Amino acid sequence: TRGLQLRNFSYCLNPAVGLDTDARDVLTAANEFAKKEMYPKMAEWDKKGELPMDVLKKAGDMGFGAMYCNGAFGGSDLTRLQASVIFEQLSMGCVSTAAYISIHNMCAWMVDTFGSEELKGTLIPEMAKFEKLGSYCLTEPDAGSDAASIRTTATKKGDYYVVNGSKAFISGAGTSDYYFVMMKLDGGEPGAKGIICLMIPKDTEGFSFGKKEDKLGWNSQPTRILTFEDVKVPVKNQIGKDGFGFKIAMEGLNGGRVNIASCSLGAAQRSLDLAIEHLKYRKQFGKTLSEFQYNQFKLAELATKLITSRLIVRAAAEQLENNDPEKVAMCAMAKLHATDNCFEVVNGALQMFGGYGFLKDYPIQQYLRDIRVHQILEGTNEMMRLLIGRDLLTK
Ligand code: FAD
Ligand code: 2MC
Missing domain, CATH: 2.40.110.10 (Butyryl-CoA Dehydrogenase, subunit A, domain 2)
Incomplete structure (x- = not known):
């Protein structure tokens, strides 16, 4: 689990950069959870094909079941930015499970925001704890x-x-x-x-x-x-x-798109961390792969894609939190940019592993397989272009 450790020294990919103390605390808690409860099982869950109910219950105890729902009904009262930080960290532990957690949270938020008092009182406490799944x-x-x-x-x-x-x-x-x-x-x-x-x-x-x-x-x-x-x-x-x-469904998806994009960030971060370690260790032509300038430049390009993705995702999360009028286009832009670019990051990292990247003994292929669908679901990236284009042309 080496790559899941948060580095303390200067590292431009550090996901804590730019976050306030509360968000950093949330990040650390989610990172620990992903490292301990998820990453060791991620390959097994991929084969088994069932939701890990025991780990979901533990995620409920952490407050990850109704993250941005009202505390009055059992939600965690977190901000969209804090939730994005959590999804990014959880997806380092398992993209697929983190993404399911994000869908469940989208459902809980729809009840919390648009449901009757009776539905909120009944559903949110159960969903917050993952006693009931949505x-x-x-x-x-x-x-x-x-x-x-x-x-x-x-x-x-x-x-x-x-x-x-x-x-x-x-x-x-x-x-x-x-x-x-x-x-x-x-x-x-x-x-x-x-x-x-x-x-x-x-x-x-x-x-x-x-x-x-x-x-x-x-x-x-x-x-x-x-x-x-x-x-x-x-x-x-x-x-x-x-x-x-329809409006409720679309409002839910604005947040869903930020969350899915956040899940792509985690896969990209982890894949890049692993590739950096591999380049420093693997030798060809009498040198470590990291000594070839091609690989250094490629790493720099991939890192830049990851950082621009993280910045736009966090900006969209803040606009959503503030209910800004631009939020629909911004959430669409974040999903389009981050899911496309993070796929390229993971694919580039896989390339740096050579043949090993293609083996199921290594996790990169699973990150690649898991985030491919983020360019398709919660609105295809073509539909994200449609939403952005409408915003540009109707103002
Ligand atoms: P289509 O709409 O048929 O699109 C096919 C292609 O044509 C796409 O590339 C699309 O972008 C393009 N296209 C369509 N219209 C246009 C246009 N006007 N201009 C340009 N290009 C266009 N849905 C749920 O409701 N709940 C879920 O939990 C859920 N989970 C999913 C999980 C997985 C693993 C997958 C694969 C999908 C899931 N979906 C879910 C469905 C997902 O949201 C849809 O697959 C997605 O919205 C695209 O719809 P479609 O597959 O019918 O493709
Ligand atoms: N947020 C808030 N409101 C929205 C919105 C959004 N993201 N998108 C549309 N609306 C509103 C829109 O403003 C309009 O309201 P009003 O009549 O008050 O002006 C209303 O919804 C109808 O919208 P449109 O007139 O834009 O409807 P149209 O049919 O032309 O297109 C489109 C809608 C293409 C944007 C929508 O169908 C869409 O988002 N398609 C993609 C479907 C999708 O995302 N599916 C995901 C399924 S879930 C999933 O994949 C999971 C894994 C969970």
Whole structure:
């Protein structure tokens, strides 16, 4: 676990640079947790393909289950910047597990911000401790990037909605307890304004799961299709008002995008730390690889990509915290920049390991496999360009 140690001497990649004392304390706690509880198991979880429930419970004890939710309901009251710092550190220990924790936190925040007092009082304390797990359900087989075109439908019948339809690619599906599902309201407005969000518990009649998807990465968390056949959901399980489901989903994703980008930072930091150690140790042509100027320059380029990524992610986290009007474009920019650049950092670090980088005995290939999907999910990086472009052209 050498590379997970925080260096005390001057090191421009030090993730604590620029942070205040509180954020540094949070960083140290998350770093220790990742080093002790996650990194030693990361390869095993990749093979096993199940969420490590014991470690999630310990993460709950650390306050990582509802990080930026209100303390009144059991949340940790952390800032978005502090949460980003935590996700960066946790992903050094296991990207896939850290990323699931980020989705769970996005769900908890949606309840905390838009849910009824009753839902907050019931769900947040359980979710904060990872006693109950959450899944975010927007994508459908025929509606991915064009999320407002979803077809899962809720028909209101007295105190209940009757839900029919399906969701695709749902992280945590089958294991999670609470499903936060976006759907069309029968008879509601067309498009984004006709969408509602319902919390559907796992064991509800008519709610079933598809097979566990076989994936390139993100293997410590299951991904499945969900099917709803005449599922009865009490109206009191609705998060927010009629017509606000899409807005709630998008507001959740602003934070989700910063968090996923933070998970790419951790993978890039760790891969670069490992590559630096390898270059100093491995000899070819009678010299250590670090003595070749090509490698020195390459390291400098990769380090610059990592630092620019971290800076934009932290700036977006602060804008989100302050609810700045630019937050949507800024979160999109942070996700686009950090997930693309950090993938290049990890790929470049893998190259420095030569053939060893390709072996499963070494962790870099897992970081690479795990962060590839960050360029696709929580809105593809093409959709991030769309959001940024709209912001530029409509002001
Ligand atoms: P499509 O929308 O079909 O896009 C295909 C390609 O076309 C992409 O490159 C896209 O950028 C491009 N494209 C589409 N429209 C345009 C356009 N207008 N201009 C230019 N290019 C365009 N979803 C959830 O709701 N909950 C989850 O928990 C969840 N977890 C996931 C976990 C994994 C491992 C994966 C792989 C996906 C997950 N998703 C989840 C779904 C994810 O959000 C979608 O895969 C993603 O939004 C893209 O949708 P799509 O796969 O349907 O691709
Ligand atoms: N934050 C706040 N509001 C937003 C928003 C955001 N990020 N994005 C859109 N909105 C608002 C928008 O302002 C509009 O509100 P209003 O009518 O009040 O002006 C409303 O939502 C409808 O938006 P658009 O008119 O932009 O809708 P359109 O259909 O044209 O495009 C688009 C929306 C492409 C931005 C959206 O569909 C999108 O983000 N697609 C990507 C889907 C996605 O991110 N999926 C991730 C699934 S989760 C996942 O992958 C996990 C791993 C958990």
